[in-house]
Amino acid sequence: MTRALIDLDAIAHNTRLLARSANGSGVMAVVKADGFGHGAVEVSRTALAHGASWLGVTSLREALELRSGGITSPILMWLYAPFETLDEALINDIDVSVASVTALETLARAAERTGRTAGVHLKADTGLSRSGAVEAEWPDLLTTAVKLRDAGLIEIRAVWSHLAHAEDPADPGLRRQLAAFDRVRAAARTAGVEAPLTHLANSAAVLQLPETHFDLVRPGIALYGAEPIPGRAFGLRPAMTLESTVILTKRVGPGTGVSYGPEFVTDRETTLALVPAGYADGVPRITGNRASVAIGGVRCPIVGRVAMDQVVVDAGDSPVVAGDRVVIFGNGENGEPTVSEWAAWAGTNAHEILTGIGTRVPRVHYSVESPNETSTRSPSRPVECAEMTPS
Ligand SMILES: *Cc1c(COP(=O)(O)O)cnc(C)c1O
Numbered sequence: 001m002t003r004a005l006i007d008l009d010a011i012a013h014n015t016r017l018l019a020r021s022a023n024g025s026g027v028m029a030v031v032k033a034d035g036f037g038h039g040a041v042e043v044s045r046t047a048l049a050h051g052a053s054w055l056g057v058t059s060l061r062e063a064l065e066l067r068s069g070g071i072t073s074p075i076l077m078w079l080y081a082p083f084e085t086l087d088e089a090l091i092n093d094i095d096v097s098v099a100s101v102t103a104l105e106t107l108a109r110a111a112e113r114t115g116r117t118a119g120v121h122l123k124a125d126t127g128l129s130r131s132g133a134v135e136a137e138w139p140d141l142l143t144t145a146v147k148l149r150d151a152g153l154i155e156i157r158a159v160w161s162h163l164a165h166a167e168d169p170a171d172p173g174l175r176r177q178l179a180a181f182d183r184v185r186a187a188a189r190t191a192g193v194e195a196p197l198t199h200l201a202n203s204a205a206v207l208q209l210p211e212t213h214f215d216l217v218r219p220g221i222a223l224y225g226a227e228p229i230p231g232r233a234f235g236l237r238p239a240m241t242l243e244s245t246v247i248l249t250k251r252v253g254p255g256t257g258v259s260y261g262p263e264f265v266t267d268r269e270t271t272l273a274l275v276p277a278g279y280a281d282g283v284p285r286i287t288g289n290r291a292s293v294a295i296g297g298v299r300c301p302i303v304g305r306v307a308m309d310q311v312v313v314d315a316g317d318s319p320v321v322a323g324d325r326v327v328i329f330g331n332g333e334n335g336e337p338t339v340s341e342w343a344a345w346a347g348t349n350a351h352e353i354l355t356g357i358g359t360r361v362p363r364v365h366y367s368v369e370s371p372n373e374t375s376t377r378s379p380s381r382p383v384e385c386a387e388m389t390p391s
Helices: 006-021 031-035 040-049 060-069 086-093 101-114 135-152 171-188 203-208 337-344 350-355
Strands: 003-007 026-030 052-057 076-079 094-098 119-123 155-158 197-199 240-245 247-250 270-275 293-296 299-304 312-314 325-329 363-366 375-377
Touching: 003 006, 006 155, 006 197, 026 040, 026 101, 031 040, 031 060, 031 171, 040 052, 052 060, 060 076, 060 094, 060 299, 076 312, 086 094, 086 101, 094 155, 101 119, 101 135, 101 155, 119 135, 135 171, 135 293, 240 363, 270 325, 293 312, 312 337, 325 337, 337 350
Parallel strands: 003 363, 026 052, 052 076, 076 094, 094 119, 119 155, 155 197
Antiparallel strands: 003 240, 240 325, 247 270, 270 312, 293 299, 293 325, 299 312, 363 375
């Protein structure tokens, strides 16, 4: 049925490519949202074996999942409420991003309770207006951080920020953010913060803005092989193939309505193929009558509405039969759509397509370079090894 094949060799290749591009800076592999849907533990292991030295996630839950998976590398988490209890972060050596005095004080209490030192990355808002302390708040944040550091409750490990738009090097907003980041780093030094690490770059910045690399870069989407800069290709390899199986075909005449609603009626005799993948699996509902899948290397359009669990595909006069493999997206090498094409069909980005793959879709990890990493995490049924390797 429907499953996601994850090519760990592609993750390895992309990590190496990003590490080369970072040119001496360290790599923090961003594995939030279950490794952008690819399986956070498996992706982390592979990235760490091929040039990454840090992992980045949003929540404590995500960070703890990595520790439960046996991962011992440094981890940074950056999204939580200041009233959340973060004792588990300290106990498990998980660094925490801090954007406010309240959060610093919460962490200090966690340090007192646990007898641990909190590893802190001070986050500046340099123009994205999401997380981070704005410049006016930075002096108070620094004063409190230095006080708690001197009390032995926190260790200031980094100063960092996040870019709003790294796709266009000439973007004036980007230049303003870089200038603001310089001021924030200068203020930190003046306050007596000798932060050992500075980090700023996301995928697009790793690939084309060396002035953003500092000590660590934080690629997300590029790790998974989607090209982050429109119109440019850096040789990344898409890691996920979303595949399914034709489970029924039928020959119908012209004038046949297909799927819910009045949205599609055949205009000729044709073969319809039923594919058990719907919006609960991550096929965006908006892509009905817009997207295509590949069956036997031939692109066939999805006709009519995408349902929760299934779509109908117009196979025309192709000799499609039940049991045929359907590639919803892949690396494009055999003519199948890529995740970037799906993003365009759905009017979104590759990130949303990848993180939208449903939890009921088994993730099948394979590697030719490191065959013992091959595994299946299946919520429904075990998958035989023989079925795993894409043909
Ligand atoms: C998601 C995220 C990244 C990765 O961004 P990409 O554009 O996917 O490379 C880096 N840093 C932070 C803070 C993020 O939230």
